[in-house]
Amino acid sequence: MMRIGSLINGVEVLGGGRQAHDIRSPYNGEVVGVVEYGSREDVERAVETAHRVFHETMKTMPAHQRSEILRRSADRLEAQLEDFATVLVGEAGKPIRDAQAEVGRAVQLLRFTSEEAKANNGELIKVDSAAGGENRIGFAKRYPIGVVAAITPFNFPLNLVLHKVATAFAAGCTVVLKPAEKTPLSAMKLAKLLEEAGFPKGALNVVNGTGVDLVEPLVTHPLVKKVTFTGSGPVGWKIKDMAGPRKVTLELGSNSPNIVLNDANLELAVASIVRGGFAFSGQACISVQRVYVQRDVYAQVLELLVPKVAALRAGDPALETTDIGPMISEQAASRAEEWIREAADQGATILTGGERNGNIISPTVLADTKHDMKVVCQEVFAPLITVIPFDSEAEAVAAANDSDYGLQAGLFTTDINRAFRVADMLETGGVWINDVSTFRTDHIPYGGVKMSGVGKEGVKYAIEDMTETKFIGIRLY
Numbered sequence: 001m002m003r004i005g006s007l008i009n010g011v012e013v014l015g016g017g018r019q020a021h022d023i024r025s026p027y028n029g030e031v032v033g034v035v036e037y038g039s040r041e042d043v044e045r046a047v048e049t050a051h052r053v054f055h056e057t058m059k060t061m062p063a064h065q066r067s068e069i070l071r072r073s074a075d076r077l078e079a080q081l082e083d084f085a086t087v088l089v090g091e092a093g094k095p096i097r098d099a100q101a102e103v104g105r106a107v108q109l110l111r112f113t114s115e116e117a118k119a120n121n122g123e124l125i126k127v128d129s130a131a132g133g134e135n136r137i138g139f140a141k142r143y144p145i146g147v148v149a150a151i152t153p154f155n156f157p158l159n160l161v162l163h164k165v166a167t168a169f170a171a172g173c174t175v176v177l178k179p180a181e182k183t184p185l186s187a188m189k190l191a192k193l194l195e196e197a198g199f200p201k202g203a204l205n206v207v208n209g210t211g212v213d214l215v216e217p218l219v220t221h222p223l224v225k226k227v228t229f230t231g232s233g234p235v236g237w238k239i240k241d242m243a244g245p246r247k248v249t250l251e252l253g254s255n256s257p258n259i260v261l262n263d264a265n266l267e268l269a270v271a272s273i274v275r276g277g278f279a280f281s282g283q284a285c286i287s288v289q290r291v292y293v294q295r296d297v298y299a300q301v302l303e304l305l306v307p308k309v310a311a312l313r314a315g316d317p318a319l320e321t322t323d324i325g326p327m328i329s330e331q332a333a334s335r336a337e338e339w340i341r342e343a344a345d346q347g348a349t350i351l352t353g354g355e356r357n358g359n360i361i362s363p364t365v366l367a368d369t370k371h372d373m374k375v376v377c378q379e380v381f382a383p384l385i386t387v388i389p390f391d392s393e394a395e396a397v398a399a400a401n402d403s404d405y406g407l408q409a410g411l412f413t414t415d416i417n418r419a420f421r422v423a424d425m426l427e428t429g430g431v432w433i434n435d436v437s438t439f440r441t442d443h444i445p446y447g448g449v450k451m452s453g454v455g456k457e458g459v460k461y462a463i464e465d466m467t468e469t470k471f472i473g474i475r476l477y
């Protein structure tokens, strides 16, 4: 069993009065690890270390060397895929096939960052485009920003950490990471792997503990230049306020809309919705939540969809046969159960599911919901979708956009003209045509509008955001 502390300058700090907390399997409550919480002083030392290592090593490390270490990290992670997947099953209750897929994505992400670390950054400016700019050229040159504070959630505890750490390294930055308190084991295992692959000690420092205790001293530290947060909206917006003048990226939640038009390939749409609404018990920020179906195919869609959802197998996340594992905590499962009950009391019809067994919520499909029900207008973050009929494209777009959130959307149609017409009108950071909102590859630009966040991740875009542009001009004579 892993016992971890915080990692500062390559040394794991344990003992010295630090409080130990059990990490328990969300499935059966078994202790799968122990974490000792760091202190505000640990945060201070972590930031100072990251600052020193940035100036002494990382900002001048040649791009080919950063790229090579990222590539070696990918190879090492690939070789340990099963070990990492087992940790994810234990700490997050993630079904093993989903856990393996997350590690596979993390390997690929490291390979993308390895390539992107060598890509051109910056551009040549034709200064003589401006009257008076004759005989001058300029460069928009990018420089690593410095110490990055990264705060991450429980649901993709490996891949979402890498979205911040690997991109920061590719840019030449250093990092202080505060992982989610429920899932710190994979983050620590990863931090050690990155050091073993060749990143200098102190390039990544990890402080473990609660967000309430550690995040404020971290994001307000004067040596921190950028804050990158993935997690829930209320916490994210509070962190943005704390961060003051620092650059901030917020990757937050959503109640993702998915539209099925009457000319869609319904088999494809339904299979995608089943996968995208229920993978990891719907605990993805882009999970399918609101499904809008054109009225003339509504009955047909339900007929295809409901038996497929009912056939999903819930149970032990360690088993290859499990589709639906536990939610992260009893509190999260009880909240989902309560929202389903409340919707049913207000007139929604439960077409399948709607039950709780410990931390497992049976995969649920609701119909007859109303816009102001919590299961529609708030982020559900549970294995639950609502299926809502509409008559016209305009009605579907208006309903989809009638949300505080705007992360990703899905849209099914066989007509390319309708596809672009609707995609152009959706108020989200991304739209998939003939796939669901839940689909993501790690190099696409990714990030929400409205209350779903600010800034973009996706390898190239995150790296850009870890840099600052300085203009350097030359007058030729």
Ligand SMILES: NC(=O)c1ccc[n+]([C@@H]2O[C@H](COP(=O)([O-])OP(=O)(O)OC[C@H]3O[C@@H](n4cnc5c(N)ncnc54)[C@H](O)[C@@H]3O)[C@@H](O)[C@H]2O)c1
Binding pocket: 151, 152, 153, 154, 155, 156, 160, 178, 179, 180, 181, 209, 210, 211, 212, 215, 216, 230, 231, 232, 233, 235, 236, 250, 251, 252, 253, 254, 284, 285, 286, 379, 381, 407, 453
């Ligand atoms: N847009 C995205 O890319 C994306 C990806 C994954 C998850 N999410 C969102 O994350 C949420 C689920 O993750 P979660 O439950 O771990 O989120 P969370 O906001 O509870 O926790 C995220 C991080 O914030 C810290 N934190 C919690 N409360 C805090 C506080 N009061 N002050 C300071 N820090 C605090 C936690 O310790 C953790 O490290 C969902 O809303 C989901 O949509 C978004």
Ligand SMILES: O=C[C@H](O)CS(=O)(=O)O
Binding pocket: 155, 156, 159, 160, 283, 284, 285, 286, 438, 440
């Ligand atoms: O939970 C939201 C994540 O962004 C999902 S994914 O890891 O990017 O697929």
